[in-house]
Amino acid sequence: MLMQKGTKGASLDMPTGSTFKERLAELAAHPRLERPLVLVGIAVMVVGTLPEMSATYALVLTGSCLSIAAAFAILYAVRIWSSEHRAMAARSPAAIVDLLAAAPIPLALAVGASAADARLLGILWALKLIRQNPAFALVLRVLRSERQPLLSVATAFLVITLFASTLAYLAERQAQPEAFSSIPAALWWTVTTITTTGYGDKTPISFFGRVVGGSVMIAGIGLFALWAGILASSFSAELKRRDFLESWDVVVRLPLFRGLGSAALAEIARLLKVENFAPDTPIVRAGQPGDSMYFIAEGEVAVVVGDQRIPLKAGQFFGEAALIASAPRNATVVAAGRARLLRLDVVEFRDLASRLPELLAIIHSEDSRRKPGED
Amino acid sequence: MLMQKGTKGASLDMPTGSTFKERLAELAAHPRLERPLVLVGIAVMVVGTLPEMSATYALVLTGSCLSIAAAFAILYAVRIWSSEHRAMAARSPAAIVDLLAAAPIPLALAVGASAADARLLGILWALKLIRQNPAFALVLRVLRSERQPLLSVATAFLVITLFASTLAYLAERQAQPEAFSSIPAALWWTVTTITTTGYGDKTPISFFGRVVGGSVMIAGIGLFALWAGILASSFSAELKRRDFLESWDVVVRLPLFRGLGSAALAEIARLLKVENFAPDTPIVRAGQPGDSMYFIAEGEVAVVVGDQRIPLKAGQFFGEAALIASAPRNATVVAAGRARLLRLDVVEFRDLASRLPELLAIIHSEDSRRKPGED
Amino acid sequence: MLMQKGTKGASLDMPTGSTFKERLAELAAHPRLERPLVLVGIAVMVVGTLPEMSATYALVLTGSCLSIAAAFAILYAVRIWSSEHRAMAARSPAAIVDLLAAAPIPLALAVGASAADARLLGILWALKLIRQNPAFALVLRVLRSERQPLLSVATAFLVITLFASTLAYLAERQAQPEAFSSIPAALWWTVTTITTTGYGDKTPISFFGRVVGGSVMIAGIGLFALWAGILASSFSAELKRRDFLESWDVVVRLPLFRGLGSAALAEIARLLKVENFAPDTPIVRAGQPGDSMYFIAEGEVAVVVGDQRIPLKAGQFFGEAALIASAPRNATVVAAGRARLLRLDVVEFRDLASRLPELLAIIHSEDSRRKPGED
Amino acid sequence: MLMQKGTKGASLDMPTGSTFKERLAELAAHPRLERPLVLVGIAVMVVGTLPEMSATYALVLTGSCLSIAAAFAILYAVRIWSSEHRAMAARSPAAIVDLLAAAPIPLALAVGASAADARLLGILWALKLIRQNPAFALVLRVLRSERQPLLSVATAFLVITLFASTLAYLAERQAQPEAFSSIPAALWWTVTTITTTGYGDKTPISFFGRVVGGSVMIAGIGLFALWAGILASSFSAELKRRDFLESWDVVVRLPLFRGLGSAALAEIARLLKVENFAPDTPIVRAGQPGDSMYFIAEGEVAVVVGDQRIPLKAGQFFGEAALIASAPRNATVVAAGRARLLRLDVVEFRDLASRLPELLAIIHSEDSRRKPGED
The missing domain is CATH 2.60.120.10 (Jelly Rolls)
Incomplete structure (x- = not known):
């Protein structure tokens, strides 16, 4: 009674559509078609910002970006057309990502943006990489189920950053009135320090400022360790859950185990x-x-x-x-x-x-x- | 017999007070009222340290800070007044946080501090963010239950830092008598290095100094990994405990499971x-x-x-x-x-x-x- | 039959020695006596390297260090004298730490080292902090039980560092013959990069060098995550083991559970x-x-x-x-x-x-x- | 019936070969022979890039490298000759590593490369360190079994890096046209920032650029924590598996447990x-x-x-x-x-x-x- 037909995971990714429309829908949704387009598109966009490329190949670059946007527009149209509930499909998050891949570049050119600036909107194609990712849902589940302790650590992060910026401002404003001219200026130093990035564009030189700095670095490591600890314990449960569900779907349909x-x-x-x-x-x-x-x-x-x-x-x-x-x-x-x-x-x-x-x-x-x- | 009425978590955050006093107490304690005040207050305080803001809007800034302090003073008074045991309520940690939010700024002005300096005391409002945080108790439980191994790693941190500073001082004092003039000076370099912050304001240039530097970096990563490992294994147990307690409180009161x-x-x-x-x-x-x-x-x-x-x-x-x-x-x-x-x-x-x-x-x-x- | 008297943990740290010798031995071993001595001694040693302190208070500093070394010598003598097996006690690791705390400074002065240099040997007192640490054994157990996978990651660390240094040397030796003059020079850059310390004293400027740099940073994060992962899973088991043993010792002696x-x-x-x-x-x-x-x-x-x-x-x-x-x-x-x-x-x-x-x-x-x- | 003779782990690493050929094969495969050769070889190669060494001892260095390559060639030949299936042995991954250790340096000299450049190929010897590592298989198993969520985090890493580079380019191209001249230039900054390496060779100076920078640092820490979390939970399972298999092989052969x-x-x-x-x-x-x-x-x-x-x-x-x-x-x-x-x-x-x-x-x-x- 618990082992009726599972629908999920039954298809082995082989085309199962029987009508032309269904096959077309499958084709348009397939990551093998989209992913190369996205990667080529982003590469063109990134390279196109190099001054020497932008100057020499402006037309080629803009043409390529427009072509890719057009290709995504076609895919988008096919998907909407071939779906059963067109109105619902047009408002789904996937469709919005499709739209953001197709529309912005031509629109920007239409309202008079420079070709170089319009091409920058190709960065939106990167959103498709996230949508195609099968394990992304798993990561999101973990983040959602532990959002309370994660936010709690984030709040501690914020409070420590604010206190440290104020103290660093007090400690260093005499000695370095340029670098620590205000709390917002000190905030930039605190953030680069608490994340242990440490650019070195601003460093404390007073004794008290260095005590604050050292404390912030150690606190940063501790907060990060807390974050990693929370995520590690939650991932363990979610990975087991995923494996069980996947396996259950197959096990219940095996005649071998029917009895x-x-x-x-x-x-x-x-x-x-x-x-x-x-x-x-x-x-x-x-x-x-x-x-x-x-x-x-x-x-x-x-x-x-x-x-x-x-x-x-x-x-x-x-x-x-x-x-x-x-x-x-x-x-x-x-x-x-x-x-x-x-x-x-x-x-x-x-x-x-x-x-x-x-x-x-x-x-x-x-x-x-x-x-x-x-x- | 084990399933008598649970008190915790029964109220769904809906106002349950029947008298005016009780309703007022609930209102004064509600995070929705306090949190925006805290965030606006801190924003005003932070922005007020920008030299151009401080010069132009001094009166507005100080006025805002005083108003927010006054608001917290009112909330504090309401809470004490509406609580059953006033003497006990006035000495609770929550009341001390309330007092630190209300009193310091006016007091500082009264004793003759400059308005700009008095406003800096608004940083104390950030303490309220911590008190309101529901999962903070969970984080504290983890830190407390593993304080022994955590302190043990902290001691290793201290000992390695001291040894490395001494060795770096020995290695670099000839080549860079300015940067590594003493062990306290070398300590600053060691702390920025062992936390992998790496400002680059002081770097070893001798062969032996660089060997010390590389060892410190790797030790830092190892210590940090130990910390993360301790916290991860402890978080797992605490998260399960929290879920069980929350669920138990509800399960025992469901008639469905009475039998x-x-x-x-x-x-x-x-x-x-x-x-x-x-x-x-x-x-x-x-x-x-x-x-x-x-x-x-x-x-x-x-x-x-x-x-x-x-x-x-x-x-x-x-x-x-x-x-x-x-x-x-x-x-x-x-x-x-x-x-x-x-x-x-x-x-x-x-x-x-x-x-x-x-x-x-x-x-x-x-x-x-x-x-x-x-x- | 499994619940005979446990010896461990039975004493609640109260002095149990009945003879004068036993009480003296306990006193000499107590961390409350040693720890302040160690901390004061190291503080004196560290502060004594500040040029202005060293110049003005040379005699006081050296005197303090010698006094502390003398105190440790007395403690060492008491411990050996009061132990049952004196020959064995004198060769134990604890006794070697004691000896390293007492002998080096007077010895260095005796062989003609400058007072400033002799005082630096006070860093050896820090070893006592490690010996006193109760949870240190736990950390060591974890490191020992997982030494194989930890070493495996360390080997990967070494191999990646060597390859990256060679590649960075090849990529940058034309453009920056000073900074990347040899593989040893490139090694320093690689170590600061793979640990994500990033001093910025040497940075790649060629395209290929930056690709190597980016790869090294990401590899560094991955290796560190592997390390943290290994330690986290092992700590979980060891913490449970420690709690069980501690609790077992007490439980078997409670009359309540005798049946x-x-x-x-x-x-x-x-x-x-x-x-x-x-x-x-x-x-x-x-x-x-x-x-x-x-x-x-x-x-x-x-x-x-x-x-x-x-x-x-x-x-x-x-x-x-x-x-x-x-x-x-x-x-x-x-x-x-x-x-x-x-x-x-x-x-x-x-x-x-x-x-x-x-x-x-x-x-x-x-x-x-x-x-x-x-x- | 489940406890027939296990083959793995039965030999205690003692030479078990009975014929000369078998003993030779064992000798040639033993890490105690190869590891020192590899370490000495790499040390010679690394030191040989120091300009002063390269100039003075060119012949000695090249000779040492050629000798080590020759030693590896002999080991390779012995292994192939002494194996049962020579054709299969010659194509195994181990044999390819052997070949990469023996052939490249002489080949490079033969085609006319400079001695200094040919010696750099000695870095390939480091590959042997990986092959000899017993726990490396464990690390690989973990990486393989969690490749989906790991890749998922890597994709998030890529997408965030691309977005941040575009935004940083937009924010800083006015203020710092040199440092942020194009998205590829901004990419270098983003990678050093998201991995929290923070060289400081390029830092944002505009307000918006710093907001992007801070967000990238925090995202970097989060992604890294996710990675550590995934690896930690998977390592736990693999370590248990390894211990069980090792123990099982021995337990089934103990007469004590036969019944x-x-x-x-x-x-x-x-x-x-x-x-x-x-x-x-x-x-x-x-x-x-x-x-x-x-x-x-x-x-x-x-x-x-x-x-x-x-x-x-x-x-x-x-x-x-x-x-x-x-x-x-x-x-x-x-x-x-x-x-x-x-x-x-x-x-x-x-x-x-x-x-x-x-x-x-x-x-x-x-x-x-x-x-x-x-x-």
Whole structure:
């Protein structure tokens, strides 16, 4: 009852659209198309600010930037057109990023900005790099779940910075009336010091100013350590969560585990790790030490013994022989097409005996059904 | 017997005072009133040190600072007056912070300090930012519980700094008699180096001095990593403790869990996470993937299906359908007023089957009592 | 059978020596005697390098340093004389630190060094600060248990530094033949850069040199993060180990827990935390929220209700009422003399119901024997 | 059935080759031979770039470098010749590192490079330091398993750097047309700032530029903390995995544990820690507090009681008396030859009573078979 079809992660990134519109939508959303455009675009924009480039190739540079903006405009239009709910799609955060990539440069030229200044708006293309990033959501989750202690440290940062600036201003205003002319001037020194950047454009010279400086440096290191500590402990929980969810989606759809209760399934999902392989990638190599076995979730793999290629299909598994006998792998296994596998590490495999005798039983019953020498 | 009324966290920050005095006390203590005053006050103080501002707007600046000090004096008086034990309230740390915000500026002017100098005392307002910070206690707990290893690293810091200063003084006093004229002078260089601030106002030029310098930098990174390591491992424990206590306070008061023993309650408190929602905030959105279900602890929420708004009251729950079927949410749920919910994440939900069959039984029995399509 | 008398931690730092020799040995070993001497001595030594001090107060400074060295010589002699195995004591690491504190300054003067140079040897007194540090052993344990991965990162550090120095030398030797005249010269730049110290005394100016520089900075941050990560995960284990050992030593000697098996004792030792209190320190305060209960391991405490002081002896406990009823403390409890208590945090207390019904049973049976209103 | 012979870690690094070819192969692969060569070679190469050295000792330097390259060529040839599969061995990553250590310097001289430039290729010897490093695989595993979130933070790093460079260019191009002449010029400033290196060769002077600068510094610290946090949480898991695997390999081969099921074996492998001792190293010392017991996995140890040396062989254990009675060690134990032991820490020993009564039973039955006073 808990193991109905999961929708997430089922597609292996292969085009699944059946109509022209669906295929077009997939194409327009694919990072392989956008990422090179973004990187080339930003490179052109950055290089275009070099005075010698700007002077000689002004037309080429502006033309390139306009072309890239146009390409993003087309992608944006295709996405809106091919989505089911067009009004909703047009207002999504993704669409706003698309719009910011397409519109600003032509608009700036239209309202009379210089070509050199208009090209600078190409920096907005960088926003697309963030949107495409799969693990970005994980980082955001961590920051959100610990925002209270993180903000607390940030407040301490602010208060220490304000106090230190005031004290440094008091200590140094006699000796260096230029460098520490006011608290705002001292703030710049405090920020470069508390972050341990230390430009050295302003340094305290009085005894009391140096005591303030040393204290600020040590406080900066302490605050930073607090930040790192908060993030480290939270990341640990989120990484486990992500792995479990990914694995659960696959485990519940494997016929192999159909007979197990949801308690055993949750245990298995915790132990297995999802791994994707491109076609013809070796998964295990003959002769290497074996530290994991694999269950095939999707796609097909081939066991290479000499010249023979024995195919294994979704639902089957391999690599258990090396784990049971602690011997090196006796065959190479390659992905026949794109394949999604569940990896069971040797540590967890040995752990199983006590925690999940059901899984061991499944492996042994399957093993006895198969011919020897296959693994 | 373990689940009597909790007092902490029960009020949702809504005014609960029944008499005028109580309401006034609440108002005077509210951060929404104080925080803007503090921020404006500090901004005025900081800007007022700019020579051009100080010269032109001296009267306005001093007037503003005095007004803010006066406002804090009034808040302080109200708080003392409205508290039950006035003598105790007047000596509490909070009252001392209040006093430091109100008294120093007028006092300084009274004893004849210049207006510009008196305004600098406004920096004391920053102390209020720390007092208002809810997670500050958490940070302090971590620092206190690990003070022994933290001090141990601090001692290593001190010893290394002293040795390095002596060695740098020996190495550089011939070559740079100005910059490294004494150990105190070398200390300044060592501190800027061991914290990796590196102003560059003094740098070693002899071979031996540079060996000392490089060693100090690497030692600094190592000490800092030790600090971060100690804090990280301790934060992990404290964050779990905080979540458990917060959740326990709410769980024991939910009628839904009344039949469970305290072992099961402790388990549930570990699994659930308290979340507060402002009125009309969406909690789940139709069409989005569902990764958690919610129990209503306080307040009311509304399930929006088409034009209908079905109310759910404290003690009820929602969102379990998406978890059980791994389907997207079939309805949007918004907070009707201020609402305190307990979130059960999908990972913990799947974990339940093995660890807490009682909770699943409660969910299923409630589910069968309700009409379908509500979630 | 596992709970025979522990020797460690039993003494509460009170003088236990019965003979004059033993008491003298304790006195000579006490940090309260040595630490001020060390700090004063180092302060004199540091200040004595200031040219103006050195010129005016040469005799006073040298005299002070010699006096402190003499004091350490006396302490050293007392320690050797009062120890049972004098030959062994004289060769222990502690004795070598003692000797390094006493001998070098007079020796240096004897062989004809200038007084100013001889005083510099006072830096060796700083070694005593490390020896006195109780948590230093913990830090050393962590460093030792993870020395392999730490060294591995250090090797990466070395290899990256060497490659970067060679590349920076190649990139910059044309443009800045002075600053990057050789690989050793480039090494200094690389070390200040990879540790992100960044003095700025040498900076790359060629395009390729800056690419090397940027890569080195990012590599430096990565290596440092690796270091912090290794230390953080190891510290977590060591801190738990230390708390368990400390608590176990006390738990096995409490008559209250005599009937429990060693499994339950191990569980209790994991839950309780040892805390020491100086005489007359308040342990809990009436009216404050109660987040822990206490078992008295050694010494005596007094419950203050109004004017009455009800004494509680070792083996008794208090504070459980506030935990059970979630109410504020109804009495203040102070340490009557030096007291060693075991603290049971509210989180662990609630956890108990499921894991250690025996402990709850002990608390309840004791509670019913006592009169109400005591807590 | 899960406890067949493990191959890894069985040899204690003692020469096991029986034929001349095998012994030669072992010799050629031994780090004790290569490491000094590498370190001397790199030292010669580095020192050789000092102008005064290069001028005076050109021939000696080039000769040394050629000799070292020749030595590596011989080692490379021996390794290929002595390996079973010569074609495979010649293409392995190790062989490529060998080749890069042997060939480049003579090749460079052959194609006409100057001797000074050819010697610089000696930096490639540093690659060998990485290959020899045993814990390097652990670091790589951590980096690989968390590459997604690490890359995610790196992308954020890139995007922030690009935005900050553009903004700094806009803010400062009027005031400092030299330092911030283009975005590539501003990029150098941003990278030195976001990594908190802060050379100070370029610093913002406008108000807006300083706001950008401060934000970049704080973002840099945050990104770095994220990195450290990701690595810390992942290291924890990998370190546990490594210890378990190492211990498992030894535990399954101990006759003492033969009767136990694989669940108990996995539990024991988690509790024990492998430690290697060189001949005649003391393992425990009489009179010291005992915080662990030892099982002998390989080699022999000797219990020293007075003048007697009682030998203990593989499969036996010692040190349990100190753990059971919490008394100091009553005998010194030294490794008779090279010995591999399994250490059981006191914390885990006390934990055992509840989790693994079988192991305690084994210890007690062995104990009663032995004579008293041996430990």
